[in-house]
Amino acid sequence: MMKLSHELFTRAKKFIPGGVNSPVRAFSSVNGEPVYIASGKGSKIKDVDGNKYIDFCGSWGPLVLGHADHEVITAVQESAAKGLSFGACSPLEVEFAELFCDLVPHADMVRMVNSGTEAVMTAIRLARGVTGRNLVIKFDGCYHGHSDQLLVSAGSGLLTNSIASSKGVTDATISEVITLPYNNIEKITKIFKKYKNKIAAVIVEPVAGNMGLVPGNREFLSALRSLTKDSDSCLIFDEVITGFRFHAGPYSSLIGITPDISTFGKIIGGGMPVGAVAAKKEIMEQLAPLGDVYQAGTLSGNPIAAAAGIATLNALRNSNPYPHMEWLATVFANKVNAFATENKLPVHCRSYGGVFTIFFSSKTQLCNMDDVKTCDTEKFAAYHSYMLERGFYLSPSQFELNFVSMAHTEEEMNQAADAVLEFFDIVRSE
Ligand SMILES: Cc1ncc(COP(=O)(O)O)c(C=O)c1O
Numbered sequence: 006m007m008k009l010s011h012e013l014f015t016r017a018k019k020f021i022p023g024g025v026n027s028p029v030r031a032f033s034s035v036n037g038e039p040v041y042i043a044s045g046k047g048s049k050i051k052d053v054d055g056n057k058y059i060d061f062c063g064s065w066g067p068l069v070l071g072h073a074d075h076e077v078i079t080a081v082q083e084s085a086a087k088g089l090s091f092g093a094c095s096p097l098e099v100e101f102a103e104l105f106c107d108l109v110p111h112a113d114m115v116r117m118v119n120s121g122t123e124a125v126m127t128a129i130r131l132a133r134g135v136t137g138r139n140l141v142i143k144f145d146g147c148y149h150g151h152s153d154q155l156l157v158s159a160g161s162g163l164l165t166n167s168i169a170s171s172k173g174v175t176d177a178t179i180s181e182v183i184t185l186p187y188n189n190i191e192k193i194t195k196i197f198k199k200y201k202n203k204i205a206a207v208i209v210e211p212v213a214g215n216m217g218l219v220p221g222n223r224e225f226l227s228a229l230r231s232l233t234k235d236s237d238s239c240l241i242f243d244e245v246i247t248g249f250r251f252h253a254g255p256y257s258s259l260i261g262i263t264p265d266i267s268t269f270g271k272i273i274g275g276g277m278p279v280g281a282v283a284a285k286k287e288i289m290e291q292l293a294p295l296g297d298v299y300q301a302g303t304l305s306g307n308p309i310a311a312a313a314g315i316a317t318l319n320a321l322r323n324s325n326p327y328p329h330m331e332w333l334a335t336v337f338a339n340k341v342n343a344f345a346t347e348n349k350l351p352v353h354c355r356s357y358g359g360v361f362t363i364f365f366s367s368k369t370q371l372c373n374m375d376d377v378k379t380c381d382t383e384k385f386a387a388y389h390s391y392m393l394e395r396g397f398y399l400s401p402s403q404f405e406l407n408f409v410s411m412a413h414t415e416e417e418m419n420q421a422a423d424a425v426l427e428f429f430d431i432v433r434s435e
Pocket of ligand 1: 065
């Protein structure tokens with residue numbers, strides 16, 4: 006029963022475009038209607054109709070400690086009681102910056118902003134300001150927020166023939182961005198040969214999470230590092246998802262590849278709106294007020310976001326939940342994959358650390374967006390609604406990640422895997 010959710014969605018559609026404040030929440034890619042969430046605690050959420058779910062969306066990543074974590078909520082409450090925002094300097098932003106820079110080895114400095122989109126926008130402007138160049142290279146299937154310059158996709162035909170992935174993005178913007186296939190060293194090498202001295206930045210999700218789970222090959226990420234270094238352009242790692250997801254630090258330090266600039270969001274705000282740009286001092290000092298690259302924000306570094314971020318990062322550092330989350334995702338993936346293999350089903354679950362995606366494709370080597378496009382999205386939609394009915398809230402798209410938190414248990418992972426197998430069984434006998 007989703008009577009109240011349906012009523013809320015009907016009301017919402019009258020005053021909010023599509024009824025949602027972010028498109029993927031509309032459930033249109035899973036042929037459904039959004040569930041309205043009333044509350045969450047640990048690994049579970051409850052909707053307005055009283056249905057309970059084990060949550061694998063985790064607000065799209067930030068809730069690595071689970072919902073309403075005691076330490077985070079207490080930190081927010083204590084800070085909120087003193088005032089929500091001052092538009093002036095306050096102590097917690099200093100504490101946040103010190104802690105963050107301690108945990109992110111290549112960050113001498115950090116600038117807090119309010120979202121991942123804002124962090125990436127700033128990083129691109131910074132790279133252009135530092136290099137004095139315009140051209141930006143990105144990869145098909147990576148998502149970097151909704152700023153104009155990053156809503157550009159690969160066109161068909163010519164390698165450099167980009168197209169807008171949204172109306173309203175101008176031709177002038179498109180002409181300054183090239184979109185290439187992920188994990189393809191040959192194509193980016195060619196582009197560097199051709200445009201070497203024009204490239205301001207290469208931006209990449211080092212583990213792509215926006216086409217489902219597609220890790221960047223080490224050789225690919227190393228190639229990006231050496232190509233950018235050799236041509237004095239900036240390598241930007243977009244760690245909005247990967248930052249603090251696989252250990253208490255950036256993904257870059259796990260793989261030993263140091264980008265020039267990194268962007269963060271999600272986990273570092275513990276569920277509050279936040280983003281951050283980080284780099285070495287020489288680069289960060291180009292930002293206003295020290296440098297000529299302008300960036301600002303009324304609510305940037307506000308005490309509530311800083312408080313939630315500090316509590317989250319401290320908890321991650323002190324409790325190291327990463328082996329636990331990795332184990333949970335592995336338990337789930339192994340069970341799903343054993344069944345799929347045994348029954349020769351065109352589906353597999355890929356997990357890495359505490360994240361996973363079930364790909365409804367017969368292709369097992371999914372390395373880029375073209376590979377991922379082989380997935381059967383109708384099957385995914387049926388799977389999603391089956392799981393929702395069974396009490397498992399998954400990210401509502403084939404091309405997204407699911408997140409395990411510190412609060413999930415092995416029993417919950419087994420329950421979820423059992424429900425997936427039941428779905429497979431139904432599909433198999435159709
Ligand atoms: C890798 C990546 N970068 C940037 C963003 C944009 O972040 P936000 O939604 O906070 O603007 C996202 C959002 O999902 C993301 O996954």
